[in-house]
Amino acid sequence: MRERKLKVGVLGCGPIAQAAHFESCTKARNAELYAVCDVADDLRERMAVAHGAEKQFKDYAAMLADPDLDAVIIATSDAFHVAAAKQALEAGKHVLCEKPLGVSVEEVEDLRAVVKKSGKLLQVGHMKRFDAGLQSAKDFITGEMGEMLALKAWYCDSTHRYAMTDAVQPKIIRSAAARKPSVDPKADLERYYMLAHGCHLLDVARYFGGPITSIDAKLRQRFGAYCWFMDVEFASGALGHLDLTVAVRGDWHEGFQIYGQRGSVMGKTYNPWFFKSSDVEIFHENTGSTTRVLGADGHFYRRQLESFADAILNGTPLVGADIEDGIASVRGMVAAARSAKSGKPVALADVSGAV
Numbered sequence: 001m002r003e004r005k006l007k008v009g010v011l012g013c014g015p016i017a018q019a020a021h022f023e024s025c026t027k028a029r030n031a032e033l034y035a036v037c038d039v040a041d042d043l044r045e046r047m048a049v050a051h052g053a054e055k056q057f058k059d060y061a062a063m064l065a066d067p068d069l070d071a072v073i074i075a076t077s078d079a080f081h082v083a084a085a086k087q088a089l090e091a092g093k094h095v096l097c098e099k100p101l102g103v104s105v106e107e108v109e110d111l112r113a114v115v116k117k118s119g120k121l122l123q124v125g126h127m128k129r130f131d132a133g134l135q136s137a138k139d140f141i142t143g144e145m146g147e148m149l150a151l152k153a154w155y156c157d158s159t160h161r162y163a164m165t166d167a168v169q170p171k172i173i174r175s176a177a178a179r180k181p182s183v184d185p186k187a188d189l190e191r192y193y194m195l196a197h198g199c200h201l202l203d204v205a206r207y208f209g210g211p212i213t214s215i216d217a218k219l220r221q222r223f224g225a226y227c228w229f230m231d232v233e234f235a236s237g238a239l240g241h242l243d244l245t246v247a248v249r250g251d252w253h254e255g256f257q258i259y260g261q262r263g264s265v266m267g268k269t270y271n272p273w274f275f276k277s278s279d280v281e282i283f284h285e286n287t288g289s290t291t292r293v294l295g296a297d298g299h300f301y302r303r304q305l306e307s308f309a310d311a312i313l314n315g316t317p318l319v320g321a322d323i324e325d326g327i328a329s330v331r332g333m334v335a336a337a338r339s340a341k342s343g344k345p346v347a348l349a350d351v352s353g354a355v
């Protein structure tokens with residue numbers, strides 16, 4: 001008997017859908033690209049044909065009204081995420097929403113109640129949680145490491161990133177008819193970099209270190225580059241230091257170091273578009289040896305979709321970032337932004353407003 005596949009509709013046929021989600025849907029073992037939706041006719045028609053979507057919709061509400069659709073992937077600008085997620089949940093569809101979950105504390109807090117009421121699953125597209133290298137570190141932390149003393153993590157985009165990504169991504173097709181938010185997200189780079197990149201760094205820190213309670217951030221801006229150094233307090237009492245730099249004059253530079261009671265971890269993460277799992281070395285104090293997983297399958301985007309589909313189809317636990325993780329990441333970004341402005345530590349529980 002053939003296993004049922006999750007029928008997925010992708011909202012948005014823009015760059016992230018073209019570079020990650022369409023391929024993920026068509027390669028996933030347990031999901032299929034059932035529908036695509038975009039207001040831009042040229043883009044939608046081309047993508048529906050190129051990726052073999054069964055149906056295409058100009059109107060999002062019409063896609064959500066299709067009784068055969070199980071779930072949506074929200075692949076639009078950040079500003080549209082929460083409204084699109086609410087609409088889908090209220091229509092009885094499961095949601096995999098691109099990161100960040102939203103742009104303000106209030107809107108993501110509101111979303112929590114909608115998720116709860118719907119009884120549907122919401123996963124945030126923090127796809128690094130599906131990097132086999134990071135997963136090996138997580139297993140070590142939960143199963144063997146004991147107490148965590150400290151965590152350092154860094155995410156430094158490269159000035160050469162477009163040369164790198166253009167070489168490996170499919171050619172991105174754009175449309176003049178694409179729907180964009182009223183304010184260009186890139187008009188304020190300080191905010192844009194925090195939303196686009198900071199949310200990954202914060203989510204990785206939380207994935208390993210657990211809840212973050214406060215952030216003391218400093219921001220330096222020179223020659224067009226932005227550098228945030230953030231001292232973070234984990235609820236566990238572990239020390240944390242996060243470095244978000246956009247962009248370093250050099251190669252993509254991302255990774256982490258974790259000091260634990262029964263071992264330590266060092267990780268080097270690649271530009272995600274290389275689809276290569278992180279190099280993660282785990283030192284086991286009890287044996288005096290180091291292990292490193294190969295993580296041959298580096299398609300984090302497909303792996304996150306397969307896990308999401310497993311949770312829906314087979315009731316396996318949701319291991320991706322859930323609504324609480326999405327909210328915590330938004331609170332973390334707001335806290336970092338407020339702290340960089342005020343020069344004081346900011347508690348995540350106290351923040352309000354938008355990044």
Ligand SMILES: NC(=O)c1ccc[n+]([C@@H]2O[C@H](COP(=O)([O-])OP(=O)(O)OC[C@H]3O[C@@H](n4cnc5c(N)ncnc54)[C@H](O)[C@@H]3O)[C@@H](O)[C@H]2O)c1
Nearest residue numbers: 012013014015016038039060075076077078098099178179
């Ligand atoms: N996880 C990652 O590694 C990663 C990488 C890059 C971008 N992203 C995320 O992806 C998102 C941006 O994606 P993008 O650059 O492809 O966005 P985009 O704005 O360029 O494209 C979105 C498309 O959605 C369509 N659209 C928007 N609202 C619609 C609606 N209500 N009905 C129908 N169509 C609608 C637009 O017409 C547009 O074509 C951001 O949230 C970003 O943070 C994630």
